[in-house]
Amino acid sequence: MTSGAGSRVVTPVVTLAMVTFLVAAAAAVQKERELRYPPPASADDSLYITSGPVVSRLAVGYKALVADLYWIRAIQYYGGTKLKLSDPAAAANAGAAPGAANDGAPYSMLYPMLDLTTTLDPRFNIAYRFGAIFLAEAVPGGAGRPDLAIDLLDKGLRERPDRWEYMQDIGFVHYWWRHDYQAASEWFTRASEVAGAPWWLKSLAANTLTEGGDRRSSRLMWESIRASAEIEWLRNDAERRLIQLQALDEIDTLQRAVDRAIAAGATSLDWPSIVRTGVIPGIPVDPSGTPYEIAPDRRVSMSAKSSLFPLPTEPHPLQPTP
Numbered sequence: 001m002t003s004g005a006g007s008r009v010v011t012p013v014v015t016l017a018m019v020t021f022l023v024a025a026a027a028a029v030q031k032e033r034e035l036r037y038p039p040p041a042s043a044d045d046s047l048y049i050t051s052g053p054v055v056s057r058l059a060v061g062y063k064a065l066v067a068d069l070y071w072i073r074a075i076q077y078y079g080g081t082k083l084k085l086s087d088p089a090a091a092a093n094a095g096a097a098p099g100a101a102n103d104g105a106p107y108s109m110l111y112p113m114l115d116l117t118t119t120l121d122p123r124f125n126i127a128y129r130f131g132a133i134f135l136a137e138a139v140p141g142g143a144g145r146p147d148l149a150i151d152l153l154d155k156g157l158r159e160r161p162d163r164w165e166y167m168q169d170i171g172f173v174h175y176w177w178r179h180d181y182q183a184a185s186e187w188f189t190r191a192s193e194v195a196g197a198p199w200w201l202k203s204l205a206a207n208t209l210t211e212g213g214d215r216r217s218s219r220l221m222w223e224s225i226r227a228s229a230e231i232e233w234l235r236n237d238a239e240r241r242l243i244q245l246q247a248l249d250e251i252d253t254l255q256r257a258v259d260r261a262i263a264a265g266a267t268s269l270d271w272p273s274i275v276r277t278g279v280i281p282g283i284p285v286d287p288s289g290t291p292y293e294i295a296p297d298r299r300v301s302m303s304a305k306s307s308l309f310p311l312p313t314e315p316h317p318l319q320p321t322p
Contacts, residue, residue, distance in 0.1 A: 063120045063121060064120070064121050066120050067117050067118075067120035067121035067124055067127075068121075070113060070116050070117040070120065071117045071124065071126070071127050073113060074110065074113035074114055074117060074127075074131070077107075077109060077110060077113060078107065078110055078134050078142075081106055081107050081110075082140060082141065082142075084106075085106055085139065085140030086140060106139060106140070106143070107134075107135075107139075107142065107143035107145075110131075110134060110135060110143050111135060111143070111145070111148045111151075111152070114127055114131040114134075114135070114152055115152070115155070117131075118131075118152070118155060118156065122155075122156075122159040123159060123160065125156075125163075125230075126231060128152055128153055128155070128156035128166060128169075129153075129165065129166075129169060129231065129234065130231075130233065130234075131149075131152050132149040132150075132152050132153050132169055132173065133149070133234075133237065135148045135149040135152065136149035136173050136176075136177045137177075138177070138312075138313060140310075141310075146173045146174075146177040146178050149173050149177075150170055150173055150174075153166045153169050153170045153173075154170070162194060162195070163194075164191040164192075164194035164196070164197040164201070165191075165228065165230070167187050167188075167190050167191035167194065168187070168188065168191045168201065168224075168225075168228065170187045171183070171184045171185070171186075171187030171188040171190075171191065171205075171208075172184070172221065172225065174187060175208060175212065175221060176218070176221070176312075179212075181208050181209060181212030182209070184208050184212065185205045185206070185208045185209040185212075186205075188201050188202075188204045188205035188208060189201075189202070189205040192204075192205060198227070198228060200224060200227075201224075204220065204221070204224055207220060208221075215245060215248065215249070218245060219242065219245050222238045222241045222242050222245070223238070223242065225237075225238040226238035226239060226242070240308070241312070243287045243288075243308060244308055244311050244312060246287055247286045247287055247302060247308055247311060248311060250284070250286065250287075250292075251292065251300050251301070251302070254280070254284055254292060254300045255299065255300045257274065257279040257280050258274060258279075258294060258298065258300055260277075260279050261273075261274045261277040261279050262298065264277050264279070269294050269298060270294065271283040271284070271291065271292075271294070274294075286302055286303075286306055286308060287308065288306050288307045288308050290302075290303050290305055290306035290307070290308075291303060
């Protein structure tokens, strides 16, 4: 555009460069401000949220860029909240003791952020798949809201009905967090019927319906997620889950050893005493190298100091058909 004699043409490239410079400058100023005047711990995250239509109008031709900014903010919010809840005292104060059911209050702004991100960019694949895990994961690892995880993935499917990965993810939420094996099997079957879907989804659907909740079935589930993940974070998360399942197997084995030691007359329930009975060769450690613990109730457990803690709450096994 021009502004009279002697003026110069301002191209879209120049405009974008100016916007980028101003955003970077604003970020630098904000960083310096926060260093000098740290915000209170109870900063109002709702300031980052507004309605999708309003933000869409404000974003004009930069919706993808604004979606990226909101996605980054969602990750920061998730990570910050998870870090706070990793402190048992903070988790208790938030009403979110590890493993406890909740209404998602500690992560109350997470779904609105993800919803806004995917409204601005309806094909934001990472936001749907990562976001669903963040929402479904039990507190303190996530919001403990598998219903909202399914809502988010459903939203993605309305935009991309051909994304079998979203259908697989919905089935996975039903399996792992809702323990609804019938629904999980139906979604795996639906995913398997999409062009380009991997062959093993049909096997996964059948296995879920007949063996849902069995640890072998859970292992197959995570192996399938690892095999199909397009994103490294998802593959790493699946690998971590598989290692946690290995730890659960080890705990079962150690529990049998402790029970044998008790039956043999062990008077002190600590690992050196158990080792002296000869039922195990040495002090056992989990896959991260952290020693397992024996609780006062004589149950073997994972140490809270382990990088694998907390272990997931496993789905309930199917009851045999009479």
